Amino acid sequence: MYDFIVTGGCGFIGSHFIEILLKRGYRVLNIDKMTYVSWSDIGFEKHPNYSFLKEDISDITNLPKCDVLVNFAAESFVDNSIENSGIFFKSNVNGVHNLLEHVRMKAKFDRPLFVQVSTDEVYGDITKGEFTETDPLKPSNPYSATKAAAEQFVYAYNRTYGIDFVMTRCSNNFGRRQYPEKLIPKTIMSALHNRPMTIHGDGSYIRSWIHVIDHCEAILSLIEHKAHNDVYNICSGDEISNLEIVNLVYERMGLKPNIQFVENRWGQDLRYAISMKKIFDKTGWKSRLRLKDTIDDVIKFYKEKYGSNT
Ligand SMILES: NC(=O)c1ccc[n+]([C@@H]2O[C@H](COP(=O)([O-])OP(=O)(O)OC[C@H]3O[C@@H](n4cnc5c(N)ncnc54)[C@H](O)[C@@H]3O)[C@@H](O)[C@H]2O)c1
Structure with missing residues (x-):
């Protein structure tokens, strides 16, 4: 159990979440298929409360007993989904459906709380103001469409079978261990290896950034406050354009920006912005790790792991 x-x-994100759980004394089973983004040397492998199962969530045939199931498993890179969305559908939609099926087949008293980690990208973009949890979903790309589809299954399984859930829609995460296809680590790695950093379009697109540890703590606060059968936005309010954040990384690394503007991402979202009022009202959680205070630590991580040119 x-x-x-x-x-x-x-x-x-899942690896940071597990680190926090182990520090708090929880017993954890990690199910991961180990795609190209996965880390196999994080360090919690030898922890007595940690177990691991290498498996695809869309193929598992048995779900061990647990109190809470938190689903982070997904294909997560928008550009890949634009190239080929088949694997996104399998992992992000079929995978969630398969997990929900295993939960519903358990006796009611044996069912875990189902926590679906979704994204603010399900709303699409917004040029003014911010989305609240009651706004309609209007995903702009195949990745966000699969995440929105998964959400609908969670609602349906709650209504039809009475499965308890918590759903979260978080903004862009940054922190240690993000695969360097994503904007911040890609910029750091480009700078470390003296390669130009490519930016889609003119780089004016606004993203709202939250530290990965803040995101994990927000999810835990919802679980601990029994915020069941509802959906919550999670963000910090740190809005910045893609071009500004790339420039900030170069500045913090003490380097002159080396940027190459490339064709815009198809279906590019102009701005993401979500309200964080609902989670604050429910749990009192608010973001504490600001982008400009913690970005140096992220740079340090990649420098230590992949070498430095400074
Ligand atoms: N990164 C962000 O900014 C962000 C923001 C909001 C929500 N999210 C959501 O949070 C979750 C985690 O994001 P991330 O950035 O850590 O992603 P990631 O790509 O870094 O990690 C995903 C992990 O899931 C595993 N995985 C993928 N498909 C699987 C499958 N079918 N079965 C089992 N394991 C599988 C991968 O091996 C990998 O270890 C995703 O659901 C994503 O949609 C991410």
């Missing part, structure tokens, strides 16, 4: 099953726990 586990306290938590975490799926996708060898990826960026």
